[in-house]
Amino acid sequence: MTESIHHSGEDAPTPTSVDSEMPQPQSPTDANGLTSRGPRRADVDMPDSSRLDLKDDDGYEEEPILIPQSSHSLLFTEEVCSLSFAFGLGIMVLSFLSLILALLNNLGKGEPGNLLGIPVQVDSSVRGAQYLAIIIGMLLEEEIPQSFYLLRMIPKHSLKQRFSRMKYWQFVLSATIRLMMGYIFISNMFLVIAQASGVLDIFYDMLALQFIQMLDDIAFRLAKIDVFGKRLKIATSRKCFSVVFERPSFRSRKPINILLKSLYFVNLIGLLSGLIVVSVKQIKGEFHCDSLFITFGDDIWEDSIIKLPNGTISTRVLLYSYFNGVYTRNGTHDGLPIYTEQNKLSSTRFERTIPAEIMYCKSEGSWVFLHQNIRKSKSDNDECPWLLRSIETTEYNILDVGGDWSLWAGRFKGGSFSAVCDSCTSDAQCNYHGTCSPTGKCECPENGNYFGNYCEHKKPCPTIRGDWGDTWELRTLNGETWDPRNDTLDSIFIAYDRPIYRYSTGFKMDMPENDAVMLVYTGSRWFGMYFEGIHNRTIEWRSNYSYEFHAFWENAFSQLTRFVSDPTTESTPVAVDMFEITDRGDHYGPMGELTPMRVPRGSGYFQCYERENTPTLSSSTELSF
Structure with missing residues (x-):
């Protein structure tokens, strides 16, 4: 950014100045130093507006063509080895470094999938300020127009x-530096506008960028009033800064005129187009995480009220952890x-x-968790029938919501809620057991040594044994026991990221003979579930059941549930405390009387009975018994 004003101050001594070689103007000039010309015949009959747009500038007063009073000008008005040239070069480097550091800092706010660090959403006032700031910023940015103006008006x-x-090459270098600084300014301006989440943030950041761009003007003024010494005062007070250059002919400067105007509007349209793309993506929610992995605490609502498919109202024990798992972005509500x-078999839709x-x-x-068929009361007709909610917040991104969550368990109480973006950006997030794919999903090794969303679970034992002498085996396709000698049985079923x-x-x-007892993980606990007549079911029924399995809707905790584990995140029931449900009733907790199956507590019930010849894991294998 520069000033172009006529300097009429005291002439400084110039014993070695280039000013001393300045010849007198070759053509007659008027009082303002402008070349006098008479109107051409072709201009006489043209309308004023057409003549002003297309021909010479006669008929109105032009601003004098002067060398800008800026430290950037010292790069061509001074000798390369002089102190004043070094001063101009230093201010240029300082300005460049400041703008580049600001640019790197703004780019550093990005992350995979959102490289520019764009907020997931902004309110309407911020969005309006963003578009205004683009226009204001283009008015503030003078380096690009100034560089083309100098090249247009001061030919070699x-x-x-x-x-x-x-040296003309130094003159061109100075103009090029201005051009480069202008585009770095524009890049920074777009980033701070696009990344802003508050109106004042936009304008504060733009003022900071504008200050950096003004360093050359400020440094020049300070040097001119003798702040940096006599030599710099002389360099900034030379007559060359007050000499008026002869205006080139319209024909010679017309190409650069067109280029400058075109470039200015291309820059403006480009910035506005980029901001429109950002706004559309924000409105569509594309900067939000595509899927979340949700973990609820072990909170229990003993008599949850549910609406069954046949329309009847019933009650059921609800463990919030039943709803642990992957949730995928699907549509919008309130913007x-x-x-x-998603389902508990393959994290795809039910x-x-x-x-x-x-x-x-x-x-x-607030952000809320809800289900359309679960209500807090039989007469609950709330617009938003939440079961768990965050504190009141204006956060657009659920991952940024802090504070405690409240849940409904027959009454208000504090609840536990955790949400993480269900995607990876490096192999470290796959626990170095798998590789992070370009789609942001962990790909676990084909040998089946690890499995899970993040390859966090180690290959389980094919057979486990309890302290009571009971043995349990991994279930495979068609309900067979896994046999390492049979190559066709190479997969086991996984629910809630755990084997059955x-x-x-x-x-x-x-x-x-047709009944079975299964050890099934239900989000935070292992249940010993009794299935009546399961072996009489068809393969198609088993396939559909496995795909649609949900611990709450399958009533995992019922009168047929025989035993239950402590809450755990372990991959298998090995070394986890188990409890037999020996009695039920109102005088016990929601899960009945729980008798430890092994003492002391903490010693676990199951041990790995066989550690070799284990199956390959596949989270997409259908449930079979």
């Missing part, structure tokens, strides 16, 4: 005619994304089961 022959010792629960949702409710001023075991032998129980 004119500079050499007035100041023979000035923010809805995250929809076909028939109605999933839970996580969304922002303006009526509550089926009871084999050891208990003293009279169980019909």
Whole structure:
């Protein structure tokens, strides 16, 4: 940014100045130093507006063509080895470094999938300020127009005619530096505008950038009033800064005129187009995480009220951890994304089961977890029938929501809630057991040594044994026991990212041949679930059941549940404390009377019975018994 004003101050001594070689103007000039010309015949009959747009500038007063009073000008008005040239070079480097550091800092706010660090959403006042700031910023940015103005108005022959010792390549270098600084300014300006989440943030950051761009003007003024010494005062007070250059003919400067105007509007349209793209993506929610991995605490609502598919109202024990798992962005509500629960087999959408949702409710001023068929009371007709909600917040990104969450368990109480973006950016997030794919998903090794969303679970034992002599085996395709000698049985079923075991032998129980007891992970606990007549079911039924399996809707904790584990995040039930449900009733907790299956507490119940010849894991294998 520069000033172009006529300097009429005291002439400084110039014993070695290039000013002393300045010849007198070759053509007659008026009082303002402008070349006098009579109107051409072709201009006489043209309308004033056309003549001003297309021909010479006669008929109105032009601003004198002067060398800008800026430290950048010292790069061509002074000798290369002089102190004043070094001063101009130093200010240029300082300005460049400041703008580049600002640019690197702004770019450093990015992350995979959002390289520019764009906020997931902004309110309407910020969005309006962003578009205004683009226009204001283009008005503030003078370096690009100034560089083209100098190249247009001071051609090589004119500079050499007035100041023979000035090197034209230095003049071009100075203009190029201005051009480069202008584009770095524009890049910074776009980033601070696009990254802003507040109106004042936009204008404060733009003022800071404008200050950096003004360093050359400020340094020149300070040098001119003798702040930096006599030699710099002389260099900044030379007559060359007050000499008026002869205006080139319109024909000679017309190409650069067109280029300058075109470039100015291309820059403006480019910035506005970029901001429009950002705004559209924000409105569509594309800067939000595509999927979340949600973990609830072990909170229990003993008599949750549910609406069954046949329309009847019933009650059921609800463990919030039943709803742990992957939630995928699907649509919007109140302008923010809805995250929809995915199935527990392959983290893809349910076909028939109605999933839970996580969304922002303006009526509550909070992010909430809800399910359309679960209510706090039979007469609950709330607009937003939440079961768990955050503190009141204006955060657009659920990952940025802090504070405690509240849940409903027959009454208000504090709850536990954790959300992480279900994607990876490096192999470290795959626990170095797998590789992070370009799609942001962990790809676990084909040998099946590790499995899970982040390859965090080690290959399980094919057979586990309890302290009571009971043995349990991994279930495979078609309900067979895994056999390392049979190459066709190379996969096991996984639910809630954990393998399923089926009871084999050891208990003293009279169980019909077509029934089965399964060890199933349900989000935070292992349940011993009894399945009546499971072996009479068709393969198609088993396939659909496995795909749609959900611990809450399958009533995992029921009168047929035989035992339950402590809350755990372990990959298998090995070394986890187990409890037999020996009695039920109102005088016990929601899970009944729990009798430890092994003492002392903390010693676990199951041990790995066989550690070799384990199967390959596949999270997409269908549930079979």
